[in-house]
Amino acid sequence: MPRILIVGGGYAGFYTALKLQKWLRPGEAEVVVIDPLPYMTYQPFLPEVAAGQIEPRHAVVSLRRHLNRTRIITAKVTGIDHAARTATITPEVGDAWQLEYDHIVVTAGSVSRTFPIPGVADEAIGMKAIEEAVAVRDRLIDNFARAALLPAGPERDRLLTVVVVGGGFAGIETFAELRSLASALLKEHPQLAIDDTHFHLIEAMGRIMPEVSLETSQWVLKNLAERDAIVHLDTQLTSAVDGVIELSTGESFQSDLIIWTAGVMANPVVRSTDLPVEERGRIRAQADLRVIDESGAVVEGAWTAGDVAAVPDLTGGGVGGFCVPNAQHAVRQGKRLAKNIVAVMRGEEPQDYVHKNLGAVAGLGLGHGVFQSGRIAIKGFPAWIAHRGYHGLAIPMFERKIRVFSGWLWNLLLGRDNVTLAAREEPQEYFQAFASRPKA
Structure with missing residues (x-):
């Protein structure tokens, strides 16, 4: 065979x-x-996983469960x-x-795809894998909890500064979703105000989201500005050593969360x-x-x-x-x-692959979105609904669709779940702290 x-x-x-x-x-x-990996990751959902809008396991599809007549080798x-x-x-x-x-x-x-920028390999995190999205979510939530216990100053600013490099769809969606999560976290930490948070997106080109029209991309910039999120156009990251961000414009600041989405x-x-x-x-x-x-x-x-x-x-x-x-x-x-x-x-001729782009849709945080198909552009809440509808139906397998849609419904009824499990990175630490050991 x-x-x-x-x-x-x-x-x-x-x-x-x-x-x-x-x-x-x-x-x-x-x-x-x-x-x-034993699963396929539905990558369009990674920004929403990072923002806590989708349960991480619901954004992946088990290979063994659904390819049950296929031999899977991990x-x-x-x-x-x-x-x-x-x-x-x-x-x-x-x-x-x-x-x-x-x-x-x-x-x-x-x-x-990265470039040999000092500090990026050591300090930044990507947004290509489910594990990265979960880590970003946990880091942001934990940083808010730490910052709420600190007086105003450089250390608190560092914890509350988020930097995203790359203004394509992945970067803009991640940036906007995390801005939305940060706004929700402020309600849980009355010691902090929106002016204490600093969100920076760095894009080397003169515009964002080349997949949509210039008018639509400008609307996105305006929407982000209204939410106190800063986009640096025609700007390059020149260094990120020890979390110190240095830009080609001469600006410099510190960040504890640097996300790379530049290609x-x-x-x-x-x-x-x-x-x-x-x-x-x-x-x-x-x-x-x-x-x-x-x-x-x-x-x-x-x-x-x-x-x-x-x-x-x-x-x-x-x-x-x-x-x-x-x-x-x-x-x-x-x-x-x-x-x-x-x-x-079977001895037949293969056919060519032909597909015309259907358009682009992006979620920009709870209640915000854009949709572009040809000259048709939809912005705001209707586009956000379109984004969720399209991707909720596009994720493969019916059981995944049910999990995603039901998760969105529960979040609507119960609110965003902002609990982190960052301690899972060192699962034995709690046990080892109290475990008895043989005397020397």
Whole structure:
């Protein structure tokens, strides 16, 4: 029985496996998904997880539960030798081993793209994983509790200063959601006022959110300004050593929470393969999602999709002629890729992937949002409803949708839950503090 090996269980990998389960006949092929995590993260929900509007477990989808006819291997792929049709699998515990395959699907996604700015690697945190969103939420809530016990001064200012680097959708949504959370926390700490909090977003370009119109992006800037959130345009972060923020404008201040959302790059796992990559480090692909070499010839048995792939955008709307790295493309590419693999296995011709961007929708904190589709723009509360409706329905699997919508309902009725579990990072500390030990 031929084996289809899927590297990465994110959007594209999850939907490829999900649809292969549906369209393959019993015994027609074995499908294997390899990912170091046992779940797919629905990344558009990370800002709301960071703001405490969504329970973290509700923003992830279990691979084993929903890919129940797929073999799941929780490990890393550390090498691909496509010439020999083998992949090197490295588990967290135990020795690495080789797995043979007939078809390989590389959907390893992307990672945060950073620059060698002093202090960023040591002080900042990303917003690509559920663990990062939870850590940001806990840090902000705990910082407010600490600051409420301090007199006005540099230390309190540092705890109440939040910095987000990057003015794309991820950065703006994270920035706005955390501003909304901070406003809610002020009600629990009467010792603090909104003037004590400092929110800074740093964007190197002259505008934010290039996916929407200039008019819409300007409305977002106005909305944030009304909520005492500062956006620095045409500004670069030059240093973050020890939490001391230095900007290209000469401004300097301290922050205990620095969040990096300034772009993504293809997962470096592609560097450990013999598959052809282009200048930006993405795997070369043609429109039917088959991997191609530098001459344009198809690499038999190799497929790719999602953020790790350079897939031509046949609608002409992509940056540089390629599909932009977002969930809209990854989900739909995964579905098309599954159909094409089945077609090729049955001696049929694969079809090209074509998808025209449907628009963009962003949540900007409780009751605030924007929606843009062509020239149509909706702002404020209606757009916030549209954002929740779209993403609540877009998260895969019916049981996840129920959990998300019910969570929103309970928050509406009971209010935001601002309890942190930051002590979970050192779960043995409480036990060890009182545990008896043998005398020396």
